[in-house]
Every structure is written in structure tokens, then in C-alpha cells.
Amino acid sequence: MLSKILLVTLCSVSSLWAEPQKNILLIVTDDQSPFTLSTYGNKVCHTPNLDKLAASGMVLDQAYHMGSMSGAVCTPSRTMIMTGRTLWHLPQLPRKNKKLKPAEVKLSQEITNNSLPAVFNRAGYETFRTCKVGNSFAPANKLFTTVRDKSNRGATEKDGSQWHGRQALEFLDTYEESKNEKPFLMYLGFSHPHDERTGRDDLNKKYGAVNTKTPPTEINPKSPKVPNTWLPAHPFHHGHPGLRDEVKVPGVLTSRTEATIRNEIGREYACIENIDEQLGLVMKKLEEMGELENTYILFTSDHGISVGRHGLTGKQNLYEHTWRVPFLASGPGIEPGSRAPGRGYLLDILPTVCELAEVPVPATAQGKSLKPVLLGEKKAVRDVLYGAYCGGTKPGMRSVRKGDWKLIKYDVLDGKVRETQLFNLKENPDELLAEHQAEEVVAATGIKPEALQVDLAEKPEYSEKLAEMEALLLSEMTRLEDPYRLWDQEQK
Numbered sequence: 001m002l003s004k005i006l007l008v009t010l011c012s013v014s015s016l017w018a019e020p021q022k023n024i025l026l027i028v029t030d031d032q033s034p035f036t037l038s039t040y041g042n043k044v045c046h047t048p049n050l051d052k053l054a055a056s057g058m059v060l061d062q063a064y065h066m067g068s069m070s071g072a073v074c075t076p077s078r079t080m081i082m083t084g085r086t087l088w089h090l091p092q093l094p095r096k097n098k099k100l101k102p103a104e105v106k107l108s109q110e111i112t113n114n115s116l117p118a119v120f121n122r123a124g125y126e127t128f129r130t131c132k133v134g135n136s137f138a139p140a141n142k143l144f145t146t147v148r149d150k151s152n153r154g155a156t157e158k159d160g161s162q163w164h165g166r167q168a169l170e171f172l173d174t175y176e177e178s179k180n181e182k183p184f185l186m187y188l189g190f191s192h193p194h195d196e197r198t199g200r201d202d203l204n205k206k207y208g209a210v211n212t213k214t215p216p217t218e219i220n221p222k223s224p225k226v227p228n229t230w231l232p233a234h235p236f237h238h239g240h241p242g243l244r245d246e247v248k249v250p251g252v253l254t255s256r257t258e259a260t261i262r263n264e265i266g267r268e269y270a271c272i273e274n275i276d277e278q279l280g281l282v283m284k285k286l287e288e289m290g291e292l293e294n295t296y297i298l299f300t301s302d303h304g305i306s307v308g309r310h311g312l313t314g315k316q317n318l319y320e321h322t323w324r325v326p327f328l329a330s331g332p333g334i335e336p337g338s339r340a341p342g343r344g345y346l347l348d349i350l351p352t353v354c355e356l357a358e359v360p361v362p363a364t365a366q367g368k369s370l371k372p373v374l375l376g377e378k379k380a381v382r383d384v385l386y387g388a389y390c391g392g393t394k395p396g397m398r399s400v401r402k403g404d405w406k407l408i409k410y411d412v413l414d415g416k417v418r419e420t421q422l423f424n425l426k427e428n429p430d431e432l433l434a435e436h437q438a439e440e441v442v443a444a445t446g447i448k449p450e451a452l453q454v455d456l457a458e459k460p461e462y463s464e465k466l467a468e469m470e471a472l473l474l475s476e477m478t479r480l481e482d483p484y485r486l487w488d489q490e491q492k
């Protein structure tokens with residue numbers, strides 16, 4: 001009895017001295033390329049609050065999503081965030097024509113029971129979520145104690161990013177008023193800058209853009225210039241015929257002209273600045289509550305997007321603008337103004353926030369914690385990065401990156417397209433192709449590429465590097481249990 005009293009006393013004394021448990025704020029935008037932020041080189045899109053977040057913490061330069069086996073890239077990507085699973089080991093859900101085997105049902109349940117909200121609920125956190133609806137992992141989403149989900153791709157308080165911002169502020173108001181002692185995990189998702197990119201009038205005006213259903217034919221000189229990597233068309237078919245994001249996006253459709261893309265980029269920036277304003281309000285609230293110093297804030301997106309880059313508009317490719325995601329983090333122990341490659345995937349977020357919050361990482365998570373990178377102990381958590389897109393014709397696209405070298409392969413349309421691209425990202429960070437040297441393109445981008453800023457795969461002097469990267473891709477495909485093989489790989 002006496003020892004029990006002593007133990008209770010010791011515990012309560014130690015809890016008086018213990019640091020309060022850290023809050024987690026995870027911000028996830030929808031379809032945002034890292035190259036829309038000034039911290040990644042954008043000079044036009046105005047994001048003062050994200051700039052402040054970047055300056056108060058760490059920026060990762062090599063954060064990626066692992067890929068997709070579906071045209072709706074959001075779905076696997078967001079499932080990876082929620083579960084920490086790799087692309088080919090995601091939990092399965094029953095579909096119209098697919099009944100799951102008992103073992104798949106059991107595994108899916110186990111992964112759900114160890115998803116982001118489940119883990120933090122068990123650890124005694126108050127958990128909150130606002131996000132768009134759909135294209136995600138629904139069994140995990142509903143486990144947050146408070147869920148305020150609705151898709152908002154308009155521009156008003158009722159149907160714009162302001163709606164998600166208000167849900168977050170209301171949650172924080174209630175949390176403050178109730179003097180809640182628990183730490184919190186907030187998942188603050190936005191439905192923009194995903195199309196349809198309906199910008200607020202004042203912001204559209206600022207970026208010389210208009211909300212329209214049909215491609216504009218005239219260039220507004222106030223609109224942002226086309227991206228460095230713009231092309232009027234991709235040099236070969238991307239392999240997903242009828243893909244919505246390449247042919248049906250309102251305001252763009254199949255047009256890749258300067259007038260269309262500049263207007264669409266203007267709309268995109270209007271949507272991003274609107275999100276940035278909401279983030280400013282949330283961060284100000286955290287500061288007023290005295291919680292900012294005790295909160296880890298992570299900002300990312302479910303994947304990047306092309307919007308005219310390389311002659312594409314969708315998120316179904318593996319160029320850097322689309323394969324990479326923005327990744328900013330601030331909080332206790334993270335050096336302000338720091339940068340690292342990180343070499344993280346979105347599926348690393350679950351183990352990372354667990355370790356930051358000192359909550360056990362669930363055994364079902366297959367990602368690696370980025371905590372040692374964020375705390376400045378390491379520059380990266382892995383050497384090699386793998387990407388896949390096979391939501392169209394099979395086997396689809398694959399990429400691999402190591403150091404400055406990157407390989408992308410396309411095996412689509414029943415063998416009609418079999419292409420290999422090799423890039424040195426140090427010399428050619430934008431993955432420029434020979435097509436970027438065309439007069440019309442140089443006139444629009446204002447960029448005259450260097451002679452070697454091209455795909456190097458066909459150049460004999462790089463044949464050894466090419467063979468090395470091909471071998472590396474196959475070894476990653478084997479390691480990650482990619483069920484497919486490409487035309488020139490040893491078949492299973």
C-alpha cells in the first residue's frame with residue numbers, strides 16, 4: 001500500500017516537471033506542386049504565412065509521394081499519409097466487383113486500427129480533422145474525434161478554403177474554452193488548389209486571371225508567365241487515354257496555349273494565397289493561445305501537379321513538379337531557416353509525427369521517421385527514391401532517383417510507347433527536354449536551355465550511368481514488391 005502511495009506521489013511529482021506533450025498540426029493541401037512556393041523558387045505566388053513557417057523551421061528538398069495505381073492519385077497518396085504503408089501494400093477496401101479475401105479484410109482492419117487518428121486517440125490526444133470528402137482512406141478518416149469534412153472548391157466563406165480555416169479555428173476555440181488538458185492532433189486539409197480552381201475575385205485580379213469553363217484565347221499581361229518547363233504538348237503520349245486531368249479540366253480542357261496556362265496558373269496562385277491567409281489565421285490563434293511553441297506544424301500536399309509543365313496538366317506523371325511534394329516543418333528542436341534533402345515519402349509522416357510526439361510507432365507503418373532529419377541529426381533517411389504511375393495502360397511509368405541522377409521509364413499503350421529518360425538534376429533541375437529549345441518555347445518561358453539540359457538517355461557517354469539507374473530501378477521494384485515489370489526488364 002505504502003509503495004503504491006509512494007509511486008502515485010512520485011508519478012504526480014514527475015508529471016509536474018515533465019514537458020507538456022506536443023501538439024501536432026498536419027496541413028495537407030490538394031494537388032500542389034512545391035514550385036508554387038517561394039521557398040522552392042517561385043517569385044510570383046504570394047504566401048507570406050507559408051514563408052514564415054518555412055523561415056521558422058525546416059524545408060525538405062526531396063520529399064516525394066510514392067505513386068499511384070489509379071488515375072485518382074489522391075487516393076493511394078492520402079492512404080499512405082493515414083497508414084504509413086508503401087504503395088503496393090496499402091489496405092484494400094471492397095469495391096463493386098471485388099470481394100476481399102478474409103486475410104485482406106483482417107489486414108485492412110489491423111492497419112485501420114493503427115492509422116494516424118487511431119494511434120493518437122489511444123495516446124490520449126484530442127483529434128480533429130477537416131478535409132475534402134472522398135479519394136482517401138475513409139475507415140481511418142472517420143476515427144478522428146471531431147470530423148468536419150466537406151469539399152470546398154469555390155471562393156466564398158461557404159464553399160472556399162475559408163470554410164476549412166473556420167472549422168480549424170472553431171475547434172481551437174472550443175479546445176481553449178473547455179480548458180482541455182489533452183494535447184491535440186489537427187489534420188487541416190484543404191480542397192484547393194485542386195481544380196476547379198475558382199479564385200476569389202480580388203485574388204484573381206491580382207494574378208490577372210478569370211474563372212472560366214472554356215480555355216481563354218487572349219493573354220492577360222498581368223497573369224504569371226508560363227512555368228520554366230512549359231511545352232505546348234508532351235513529346236509522346238502519357239499512356240492514359242481519356243484521363244480526366246489531361247482532357248476535361250474546366251478552363252483548360254485539351255488546350256496548353258500560353259493564354260490558357262497563364263490564366264490557369266493565375267487561378268492556382270489565387271487559390272494558394274487564399275489557403276495561405278487561412279493558415280495565417282490558424283497560426284495567429286495558436287500563438288494567442290500560447291500553444292505555438294508547443295506544436296509541431298507540418299505542411300505538405302498529397303502530390304504535385306503539372307498545370308502546363310512539360311505539356312501536361314495533370315498529376316499522372318513522374319516529373320519533379322508532380323512526383324515531389326512541398327514539405328515544411330516547424331516546432332520544438334527544429335532549427336529555424338534550415339534545409340535538408342530528407343528523402344522522405346508521404347508515408348513517412350505517420351512514423352514521424354509519432355516520434356515527434358513520443359507516441360509508439362505502430363508496427364503496421366512501413367515508412368521511416370523523419371525526426372532525425374528535422375532535429376538536424378541526419379540529412380536524409382534513405383538514399384534511393386522510387387515512384388510509380390500505373391493508373392492508365394499497364395505497366396505504366398516508373399522513376400528512380402539517387403543523388404543527382406534520375407531515371408523515368410514509360411511502357412504504355414500496349415507497347416506503342418516505350419521511352420526512357422535520364423536526367424542529371426544538378427545540371428538540369430527542371431528536367432528540360434530537347435523540345436524546350438524550340439523558338440516558340442524559349443519565347444514564352446524566357447529561358448534558353450544549355451545544350452546539355454536535355455534527356456541524356458540516348459547519349460552514349462552516359463550509357464554506364466543509364467545501366468546503373470536501370471539496375472537500381474529494378475532492385476527498388478523488387479524490394480517494394482511492384483507487381484509489374486517493364487518491357488526491357490527481366491520478367492518475373
Ligand SMILES: [Ca+2]
Pocket residue numbers: 030031073074194302303
Ligand atoms: Ca490530390
